[in-house]
Amino acid sequence: MKIDITFLNYEQCQVMLSETPRDGVLVVCQTDAAGAEVVLGRFPLTGAALPIAIPIGTERSEELERLVFHEYNGDTQRAVAHRLNLAATLLARQALQAGVYRARPSTVTRVAALTIAYNEDFVLPKWVDYYGRQFGLENLYVIDDGSDRDPRTYLPTAVNVIRQPRTSFDSWRLSRSLGIFQHFLLETYDLVVVTDSDEFIVPTRSAYSSLADYVTRLSVDTPRRLIPTGWDLVHLRGSDAAIDLSQPIVGQRRALLRNTALDKVAILSDPVSFTPGQHQCYERSEKADDLTLIHLRYFDYEFSREKLQRYRTTTWAANDLSAGLSYHQRQEFSALEQEFQRFEDRYQGGGQETNVLNDFWRAQLGV
Numbered sequence: 001m002k003i004d005i006t007f008l009n010y011e012q013c014q015v016m017l018s019e020t021p022r023d024g025v026l027v028v029c030q031t032d033a034a035g036a037e038v039v040l041g042r043f044p045l046t047g048a049a050l051p052i053a054i055p056i057g058t059e060r061s062e063e064l065e066r067l068v069f070h071e072y073n074g075d076t077q078r079a080v081a082h083r084l085n086l087a088a089t090l091l092a093r094q095a096l097q098a099g100v101y102r103a104r105p106s107t108v109t110r111v112a113a114l115t116i117a118y119n120e121d122f123v124l125p126k127w128v129d130y131y132g133r134q135f136g137l138e139n140l141y142v143i144d145d146g147s148d149r150d151p152r153t154y155l156p157t158a159v160n161v162i163r164q165p166r167t168s169f170d171s172w173r174l175s176r177s178l179g180i181f182q183h184f185l186l187e188t189y190d191l192v193v194v195t196d197s198d199e200f201i202v203p204t205r206s207a208y209s210s211l212a213d214y215v216t217r218l219s220v221d222t223p224r225r226l227i228p229t230g231w232d233l234v235h236l237r238g239s240d241a242a243i244d245l246s247q248p249i250v251g252q253r254r255a256l257l258r259n260t261a262l263d264k265v266a267i268l269s270d271p272v273s274f275t276p277g278q279h280q281c282y283e284r285s286e287k288a289d290d291l292t293l294i295h296l297r298y299f300d301y302e303f304s305r306e307k308l309q310r311y312r313t314t315t316w317a318a319n320d321l322s323a324g325l326s327y328h329q330r331q332e333f334s335a336l337e338q339e340f341q342r343f344e345d346r347y348q349g350g351g352q353e354t355n356v357l358n359d360f361w362r363a364q365l366g367v
Helices: 122-133 171-185 211-216 301-312 318-323 335-351 359-365
Strands: 002-006 015-016 025-030 038-043 048-052 068-073 074-081 109-115 142-143 160-163 189-194 199-203 227-232 253-258 285-296 354-356
Touching: 025 359, 068 227, 109 122, 109 171, 109 211, 122 142, 122 199, 122 211, 160 354, 171 189, 171 318, 189 211, 199 359, 253 335, 285 359, 301 335
Parallel strands: 002 025, 109 142, 109 189, 142 160, 227 285
Antiparallel strands: 015 048, 025 038, 038 074, 068 074, 199 285, 227 253, 253 354
């Protein structure tokens, strides 16, 4: 069920419903004025009254790419989008299926892993190595967004590579591509793992021998859209040795910094509609404390600087530029330098939750 409400101010109000949909109700609120804020929310309903969230104001710059983020308060999920005028039209559902829909499996036996990548010649083989050990190379799907070097020339032939022509870095297009392809894979797979090519999901504790062990124990008789706990593996330049890229990264870096922006929906038994950046989806999702996501974006300063240079020189979609999407991918080099200094300060001086890449995680990853 979807309810559209148009009003000229953000006074709190309630909508009375005559029925309670199983997955809650999707609400879109906006003003008529151009450039106004948009409030999005999906609420699991326990009664007839539906409160509508109030905009919370300006987001921090490092969270701009998410645009929509969730606050968890009991059974209530709220999502607030800031400065996004296209949301109302882009949220419109499309009927993509005909005939009898697939039966829901009682157990997980077939799992696919999906990513989308552009010029990720270094980390993409590591993604393939890790998830190939979990689910088999033939169950890996890489959407290549027009890389200069065709991944089919350096990845194992069993990996499924779908090449797209290069247009521009368009966060909406990328999120739609992943959502549609994930929907397609669920026609024949019980579960799909969706991550960026530098994101690696491992069990949080040794009660599970591997990610594959975890997902095959899942109950999927109801929709599962799971969110692991996210950490950045960071380069502490004051103490870490120079990286040797010919050797596994996990043997050379240990410092982890908690990053709630990496708490992203990634383990999926049902179709989703991703928000830009693929950090969230419009459907209901749930935290999975037994899963940890390790992000390899900042494991080395020089590597991060080279990646920033690639993205600063690529063509960006107008929507990304106007809405501030993926802002950190276009930042000044001085901002990256400051970010690495903050890694050092936060890890040594507190102010952010820290951890170390323990032996269990290191053995799991092997990259």
